[in-house]
Amino acid sequence: MIGRLARWFDDRLRASDFAHRALNKVFPDDWSFMLGEIALYSFVVLVLTGTFLTFFFVPSAGEIVYRGAYEPLRGVEVSEAYASVLELSFSVRAGLVMRQTHHWAALVFIGAIVVHLCRVFFTGAFRRPREVNWMIGLTLLLLALFNGFTGYSLPDDLLSGTGLRIAYSVALSIPFVGTWLAFLVFGGEFPTHATIPRLFVAHVFIVPLVLFALVSIHLALIWHQKHTQHAGPGRTETNVVGSTLWPTYAAKSVGLFFAIAAVLGAMGGLLQINPVWLYGPFDAAAVTSPAQPDWYLGWLEGALRLFPPWELRVAGHTVANPFFPGVLLPGVTFLLLYAWPFLEARATGDRSPHHLLDRPRDHPLRTAIGAAGLTFYGLLFLAASNDVVAKTFAVPVAAVTVAFQVLVLVLPMLVGVVTFRLMRRLRDSGAPDLLQVPFRTPVGAAPPEGSAARSGAE
Amino acid sequence: MADDGRAPRRILWAFVVSAAASIGLTVVYALGGQPQVEGALIGLSLGGLAVGLVLWGKHLLPHGPYVEEREPLGSTAAERGAVAADVRRGGALTRRRLLRAGLGGALAALAAALVLPIRSLGPRPGRTLFRTAWVPGARLVTPDGIPVSVAALAEGGVLTVFPEGHTDAADAQAVLVRVDPTIVRLPPGREDWAPQGYVAYSKICTHAGCPVGLYEPQARQLFCPCHQSVFDVSQGAAPVAGPATRALPQLPLEVGADGFLRARGDFPEPVGPAFWELPEETP
Numbered sequence: 148m149i150g151r152l153a154r155w156f157d158d159r160l161r162a163s164d165f166a167h168r169a170l171n172k173v174f175p176d177d178w179s180f181m182l183g184e185i186a187l188y189s190f191v192v193l194v195l196t197g198t199f200l201t202f203f204f205v206p207s208a209g210e211i212v213y214r215g216a217y218e219p220l221r222g223v224e225v226s227e228a229y230a231s232v233l234e235l236s237f238s239v240r241a242g243l244v245m246r247q248t249h250h251w252a253a254l255v256f257i258g259a260i261v262v263h264l265c266r267v268f269f270t271g272a273f274r275r276p277r278e279v280n281w282m283i284g285l286t287l288l289l290l291a292l293f294n295g296f297t298g299y300s301l302p303d304d305l306l307s308g309t310g311l312r313i314a315y316s317v318a319l320s321i322p323f324v325g326t327w328l329a330f331l332v333f334g335g336e337f338p339t340h341a342t343i344p345r346l347f348v349a350h351v352f353i354v355p356l357v358l359f360a361l362v363s364i365h366l367a368l369i370w371h372q373k374h375t376q377h378a379g380p381g382r383t384e385t386n387v388v389g390s391t392l393w394p395t396y397a398a399k400s401v402g403l404f405f406a407i408a409a410v411l412g413a414m415g416g417l418l419q420i421n422p423v424w425l426y427g428p429f430d431a432a433a434v435t436s437p438a439q440p441d442w443y444l445g446w447l448e449g450a451l452r453l454f455p456p457w458e459l460r461v462a463g464h465t466v467a468n469p470f471f472p473g474v475l476l477p478g479v480t481f482l483l484l485y486a487w488p489f490l491e492a493r494a495t496g497d498r499s500p501h502h503l504l505d506r507p508r509d510h511p512l513r514t515a516i517g518a519a520g521l522t523f524y525g526l527l528f529l530a531a532s533n534d535v536v537a538k539t540f541a542v543p544v545a546a547v548t549v550a551f552q553v554l555v556l557v558l559p560m561l562v563g564v565v566t567f568r569l570m571r572r573l574r575d576s577g578a579p580d581l582l583q584v585p586f587r588t589p590v591g592a593a594p595p596e597g598s599a600a601r602s603g604a605e
Numbered sequence: 606m607a608d609d610g611r612a613p614r615r616i617l618w619a620f621v622v623s624a625a626a627s628i629g630l631t632v633v634y635a636l637g638g639q640p641q642v643e644g645a646l647i648g649l650s651l652g653g654l655a656v657g658l659v660l661w662g663k664h665l666l667p668h669g670p671y672v673e674e675r676e677p678l679g680s681t682a683a684e685r686g687a688v689a690a691d692v693r694r695g696g697a698l699t700r701r702r703l704l705r706a707g708l709g710g711a712l713a714a715l716a717a718a719l720v721l722p723i724r725s726l727g728p729r730p731g732r733t734l735f736r737t738a739w740v741p742g743a744r745l746v747t748p749d750g751i752p753v754s755v756a757a758l759a760e761g762g763v764l765t766v767f768p769e770g771h772t773d774a775a776d777a778q779a780v781l782v783r784v785d786p787t788i789v790r791l792p793p794g795r796e797d798w799a800p801q802g803y804v805a806y807s808k809i810c811t812h813a814g815c816p817v818g819l820y821e822p823q824a825r826q827l828f829c830p831c832h833q834s835v836f837d838v839s840q841g842a843a844p845v846a847g848p849a850t851r852a853l854p855q856l857p858l859e860v861g862a863d864g865f866l867r868a869r870g871d872f873p874e875p876v877g878p879a880f881w882e883l884p885e886e887t888p
Contacts, residue, residue, distance in 0.1 A: 171671075171673070172673065173669075173671050173672065173673035176668075176670075240634060240637065240638040241634060241638055241643060243640045244640050244643045244644060244647070247640075276678050309815055309831060312813070312814045312815060313813045313814065313815065313831060315814065316812075316813040316814040316877070316878035317813070319878055319879075319880045320878065320879065320880065321881070322881050323881060324881075325880055325881050326730045326734065326880045326881055326882055327727075327730060329880075330727035330728060330729075330730050330733075331723065331724075331726040331727040332726070332727070333727070334726060334727050335727050335728050335733075336730075336733050336734065336776060337775070337814070338775055341726075341727075372678060373673070373675055381670070381672065384675075385674060385675050386672050386673060386674050386675055387672070387673045387675060388669075388670050388671070388672050388673075389669070389670060389671065390668060390669060390670070390671065391667075391669070391671050394662075394666050394667075395662050395666040395667060395668060396662075397662075398658050398659070398661050398662030398666055399658070399659055399662040399663070401658055402654070402655045402656075402657075402658030402659035402661075402662060403655070403659070404655075405651045405652070405654040405655035405658065406651075406652065406655035406656075406659070408647075408651045409647065409648050409649075409650075409651035409652035409654075409655055410648070410652075412644060412647030412648060412651055413644050413645060413647060413648030413652075414644070415644055415647070416640050416641055416642070416643045416644010416645060416646075416647060416648075417641055417644040417645060417648075418644075431775035431778065431816070432748060432765050432767075432775070432778040432808060432816050433816060433818065434815050434816045434818040434830050434831065435830070436818065436819065436830035437830065438815075438830055438831055451812075451813060451831075451832050451848065452832045452833060452847075452848065453848075454848055455848065456844060456847065456848050456849060456850045457850065458850040458851075458879060463884055464881050464882065464883070464884075465879045465880065465881060465882075465883040465884075466881070467878055467879030467880060467881075467883075468812060468848055468849075468850055468878075468879065469812065469813050469878060473813075500678065502675060533833065534830070534833060544833050545833075545835075545846050545847075548833065548847075
């Protein structure tokens with residue numbers, strides 16, 4: 148039956164040759180290549196659960212009196228959006244599991260993208276010929292961050308309303324165009340009734356469409372350019388060694404999809420996330436405390452908290468404080484990331500194609516810069532909880548902020564220098580792994596013979 | 606890889622667990638649903654499939670390793686030359702400079718016409734950000750619309766207020782605090798803005814717009830829970846810590862003949878976070 152159907156199509160498409168090559172395509176067997184797949188499969192879970200949610204969510208800021216199943220809020224004036232989320236959570240069968248799975252999947256999706264990006268960065272997989280796919284991947288990350296934010300803003304609860312308000316203020320801070328931009332995007336001075344319907348269209352249609360297109364191109368390019376691989380016996384710049392798509396890789400990869408879906412589904416049922424009924428409906432004159440965004444925006448929130456009280460005044464105009472941590476920092480961050488493959492090629496003069504991956508130690512400077520960057524953004528992420536830290540350890544929040552301000556400037560450099568020296572020693576020692584490096588000579592002592600001359604050239 | 610003979614049985618068990626959990630899921634749904642049970646069963650049902658497939662791939666399927674050759678990714682000179690020749694065939698199209706300019710002009714005009722509707726997305730900002738609903742003589746009311754009398758607060762008390770008739774005007778929200786009149790130190794010219802120790806400030810943080818929701822009566826400080834800006838209400842709500850650079854705009858108050866608190870006018874400066882058109886602060 149399947150054979151006859153296949154023949155029916157092949158008579159019309161002449162697909163046998165392609166199918167033969169596709170089924171024999173070789174995929175490297177390495178755990179770190181699963182990171183991108185985790186992101187992909189989280190995206191699939193997001194689309195499936197999100198589609199279910201759209202059938203119940205009402206994208207409207209219109210005010211109604213809540214009369215649903217959640218007793219503490221009965222009689223309270225809420226938006227239709229907020230009421231529909233409560234309805235979905237308490238009265239729609241399987242609704243809460245779907246909603247929570249969707250939210251968990253979003254957190255895992257972006258997490259997997261970030262870890263995947265780190266893998267690609269630290270192994271030099273972005274080098275020629277894969278610069279384009281690096282940039283597509285970064286665009287996917289940007290869109291994922293944006294869609295995460297629009298998604299958790301939709302329920303119109305007090306916490307996310309606060310986040311929207313900060314986003315509006317950041318938009319307002321942009322020189323020259325900020326006021327117009329904020330008014331056009333939000334439909335006027337915050338808060339307006341136009342915002343939620345717009346967020347909804349962006350969240351469920353525009354951005355997912357672009358995400359889907361770019362994910363397809365991302366995968367098509369991987370397919371066409373073939374995977375990179377780690378160096379090893381039999382592996383060269385001109386081959387790929389691993390399992391074929393059919394049957395082994397297909398079985399494992401579909402297995403991975405079910406594993407991701409299993410974990411996300413179990414989390415969706417067992418672990419509470421974003422209980423909007425506890426935050427209450429949005430009220431322009433109220434705020435939750437403490438207020439933290441979803442994890443992937445923590446670095447921006449931390450930057451807003453740490454940036455000193457500076458504001459630029461030029462010729463009767465104001466460049467507002469949130470512009471620097473809220474626009475300039477992410478702008479420069481992504482600009483550097485987009486430019487990295489070209490900056491590195493220029494710095495090293497290495498413009499030849501690479502299909503064999505670096506180990507982090509093979510390129511100590513890149514690894515050091517990456518480690519310093521991760522430290523920087525990691526500290527910003529932690530600083531987004533300065534109020535929680537202050538409360539937990541019973542210290543003044545101002546002191547915590549100052550400590551973070553110092554750390555965020557000092558620690559990345561320190562980590563960078565230590566990483567650089569460590570990687571250099573690791574490389575020069577020829578040790579097969581980190582644990583076998585002779586650590587007893589203190590960092591900073593004379594490196595083993597033969598390495599001093601090379602180190603300066605990094 | 607190596608099938609030690611037990612793999613098929615384990616795989617089968619994984620699929621059996623999955624099927625049982627899926628049937629359980631159906632039953633739970635039919636009985637009305639229960640999120641925690643559903644989560645656990647989804648985990649088992651999908652997890653069983655995952656374990657079965659991965660074990661199958663690991664133990665019973667060929668592992669090579671297989672080798673695939675890579676072809677160089679750049680095209681050959683001949684291939685590139687062929688494409689260049691194809692493009693040159695369009696010469697007849699590209700040589701007509703006048704027609705080309707005409708096409709370019711038409712497309713540019715179309716693009717402008719298509720982009721302009723973006724303007725419909727929002728109103729002209731104009732002076733919107735420079736004023737609120739407060740007018741001279743407006744009574745202060747609570748979010749529920751109840752007017753605030755001069756006896757409403759004891760020292761250390763705090764209340765969110767709106768102009769009467771505008772409790773939905775988010776940009777007009779103000780925080781009313783009563784402090785010891787002897788310690789109030791307002792900027793020059795505002796000496797009579799705080800009758801009987803009542804001071805009112807815009808509740809919208811001048812940093813990123815969050816409501817300045819926490820009041821600490823001992824220190825007489827307003828605290829923004831979003832980014833920890835702190836404002837001293839006895840000193841004209843000047844920022845004393847955190848990222849805020851500007852004081853919360855103060856609402857001039859008076860006590861009306863009816864004993865209710867009234868505004869003497871709007872805030873003297875724009876409320877909320879700064880923006881490009883915000884003029885330099887008057888000294």
